[in-house]
Amino acid sequence: xxxxxxxxxxxxxxxxxxxxxxxxxxxxxxxxxxxxxxxxxxxxxxxxxxxxxxxxxxxxxxxxxxxxxxxxxxxxxxxxxxxxxxxxxxxxxxxxxxxxxxxxxxxxxxxxxxxxxxxxxxxxxxxxxxxxxxxxxxxxxxxxxxxxxxxxxxxxxxxxxxxxxxxxxxxxxxxxxxxxxxxxxxxxxxxxxxxxxxxxxxxxxxxxxxxxxxxxxxxxxxxxxxxxxxxxxxxxxxxxxxxxxxxxxxxxxxxxxxxxxxxxxxxxxxxxxxxxxxxxxxxxxxxxxxxxxxxxxxxxxxxxxxxxxxxxxxxxxxxxxxxxxxxxxxxxxxxxxxxxxxxxxxxxxxxxxxxxxxxxxxxxxxxxxxxxxxxxxxxxxxxxxx
Amino acid sequence: xxxxxxxxxxxxxxxxxxxxxxxxxxxxxxxxxxxxxxxxxxxxxxxxxxxxxxxxxxxxxxxxxxxxxxxxxxxxxxxxxxxxxxxxxxxxxxxxxxxxxxxxxxxxxxxxxxxxxxxxxxxxxxxxxxxxxxxxxxxxxxxxxxxxxxxxxxxxxxxxxxxxxxxxxxxxxxxxxxxxxxxxxxxxxxxxxxxxxxxxxxxxxxxxxxxxxxxxxxxxxxxxxxxxxxxxxxxxxxxxxxxxxxxxxxxxxxxxxxxxxxxxxxxxxxxxxxxxxxxxxxxxxxxxxxxxxxxxxxxxxxxxxxxxxxxxxxxxxxxxxxxxxxxxxxxxxxxxxxxxx
Numbered sequence: 001x002x003x004x005x006x007x008x009x010x011x012x013x014x015x016x017x018x019x020x021x022x023x024x025x026x027x028x029x030x031x032x033x034x035x036x037x038x039x040x041x042x043x044x045x046x047x048x049x050x051x052x053x054x055x056x057x058x059x060x061x062x063x064x065x066x067x068x069x070x071x072x073x074x075x076x077x078x079x080x081x082x083x084x085x086x087x088x089x090x091x092x093x094x095x096x097x098x099x100x101x102x103x104x105x106x107x108x109x110x111x112x113x114x115x116x117x118x119x120x121x122x123x124x125x126x127x128x129x130x131x132x133x134x135x136x137x138x139x140x141x142x143x144x145x146x147x148x149x150x151x152x153x154x155x156x157x158x159x160x161x162x163x164x165x166x167x168x169x170x171x172x173x174x175x176x177x178x179x180x181x182x183x184x185x186x187x188x189x190x191x192x193x194x195x196x197x198x199x200x201x202x203x204x205x206x207x208x209x210x211x212x213x214x215x216x217x218x219x220x221x222x223x224x225x226x227x228x229x230x231x232x233x234x235x236x237x238x239x240x241x242x243x244x245x246x247x248x249x250x251x252x253x254x255x256x257x258x259x260x261x262x263x264x265x266x267x268x269x270x271x272x273x274x275x276x277x278x279x280x281x282x283x284x285x286x287x288x289x290x291x292x293x294x295x296x297x298x299x300x301x302x303x304x305x306x307x308x309x310x311x312x313x314x315x316x317x318x319x320x321x322x323x324x325x326x327x328x329x330x331x332x333x334x335x336x337x338x339x340x341x342x343x344x345x346x347x348x349x350x351x352x353x354x355x356x357x358x359x360x361x362x363x364x365x366x367x368x369x370x371x372x373x374x375x376x377x378x379x380x381x382x383x384x385x386x
Numbered sequence: 387x388x389x390x391x392x393x394x395x396x397x398x399x400x401x402x403x404x405x406x407x408x409x410x411x412x413x414x415x416x417x418x419x420x421x422x423x424x425x426x427x428x429x430x431x432x433x434x435x436x437x438x439x440x441x442x443x444x445x446x447x448x449x450x451x452x453x454x455x456x457x458x459x460x461x462x463x464x465x466x467x468x469x470x471x472x473x474x475x476x477x478x479x480x481x482x483x484x485x486x487x488x489x490x491x492x493x494x495x496x497x498x499x500x501x502x503x504x505x506x507x508x509x510x511x512x513x514x515x516x517x518x519x520x521x522x523x524x525x526x527x528x529x530x531x532x533x534x535x536x537x538x539x540x541x542x543x544x545x546x547x548x549x550x551x552x553x554x555x556x557x558x559x560x561x562x563x564x565x566x567x568x569x570x571x572x573x574x575x576x577x578x579x580x581x582x583x584x585x586x587x588x589x590x591x592x593x594x595x596x597x598x599x600x601x602x603x604x605x606x607x608x609x610x611x612x613x614x615x616x617x618x619x620x621x622x623x624x625x626x627x628x629x630x631x632x633x634x635x636x637x638x639x640x641x642x643x644x645x646x647x648x649x650x651x652x653x654x655x656x657x658x659x660x661x662x663x664x665x666x667x668x669x670x671x672x673x674x675x676x677x678x679x680x681x682x683x684x685x686x687x688x689x690x691x692x693x694x695x696x697x698x699x700x701x702x703x704x705x706x707x708x709x710x711x712x713x714x715x716x717x718x719x720x721x722x723x724x725x726x727x
Contacts, residue, residue, distance in 0.1 A: 021522075379606060
């Protein structure tokens, strides 16, 4: 600190105030999410107790026979710590060693899935089994001190078949991300490389479209989608589909709603790729498409991944469009949770809703952990260029 | 780039936007003047109950929908002019309320209640989001390098969480005798029911929205702070500017384009406030414009959806967006023409 000029040095009070404010913000930012995580593992009496200590330690849950001993906690935390550390150090090395050149992405996907499966088996099958043997032997160390139960997760995922909603979410999200990136990348590149007036007006109209409330658009789709079989019958005959309740129709809708944002963002990324690159390719005799395929595509992935993350968030988090355009049988996760809290008659239902909410949040949590840098760069790219 | 190549690149995207954004707008506009109803017929129905000597028979007129050859209810679509708008806006009640200066009566009309909340929500959260975002950005910029990464990670959590679930997570802290409600009760020494009246729900919604969007503002301001010109800062110090002066006359003007950007995005996003209503289940007390349309689109007990009224309220919502965008579009128009000619 001694090399900073005296005038830039900060008084102690300012530094304390700034640090205190940050600590306060982090507490506020994380607390609600952390708290629903804690609640989801407790018996209803504990989860909605008015004393925070009861929620954390869960005496009623513990008396119900579900709890963790000191040993469980220590070994569980150690297991978590080492699996995260291995994922950071050992996994990248293995991927780099074993995946053939150019197949890094496939290698990573296989490695990540394999690692996740191994972790789930280790953490939820082997570890409880070993600890179940150890706990009775160790006496006081093995007595449960913190109540914890997974019954609500079992109720949500097994009894209420939440995996159906999960599959639907997966279909819609993957569909939206793939289609929206394919279409958006082409358009973003075209807009970035064309200085014409037309390109400018397309961007402005896209900005206006970006501002439209989604309910306005859905009010336009819904009558058409519900009656689409009749409307399309003259053209398609009896094969005319009812678009209402079709996941692929929802994918098309979400892709279109997301297009304005996608093309703005990708355009700003493509503008950062120097024009000379594709000009050189053009001089060598490439067409625009060949230049795009062989020169631009290899270098565009950081921008595409970032934009893909935001498409993912839009599709995954959407409530309005999916709840209106899909029916009960193929509902995605977020609208499905509304069913829980609308019928919340018992506190058990409420805690099940909490467990479902945590299940929906967990993938997002992982996403931020892995892609934090891309999310930040995406947010700033939109702002600084747009 | 030749026009043909440009069209080939941009074509698919334009096609999608045309089909799923522009075309629905037209169909909503037309639909807002139409009313689709089941075709009803009046049938004489005779019901007889066995009685002594003779049966007692009563005939009643029953209204029932006509079924078509597929066994589905036949519907007609009529051109009804402004009827849908009248039903949404309820001009009689509105006019009566306005002429009596009766605010509560005006708020009985759903549309005005929704409009009031949407505008209040938009205008109150805007300065809060910018202020909190800037404060976090300054504090993080001031913090030690080693803790910046974890702080950004924690800050991003409220931003990426599913909006409905974010709202729910706040609601679960307060619901019934949740920990925060009981903490408030202990502190203020009075009984509190957070979900019994509109203003407490609105407070929670405001808190939720600022919590959700401030990280976005923070990340953008933080990126902007990295490019503040150090020479200008140093000359400001030499000129004797205090810390506050430097913030006000050097840092904030540097960040001004970003502030405008965030304000713009925030206005667009907050104008379509919707998930809060679902998450806090507040429709009995507080509704928003988007929720109004959503509610019309939900099937009622008989399975009918009020498409006509939904389209009308959607068009009225659009009018608001147009007002919001006019200043922006005018500026862009002027910049473009000023720049290229």
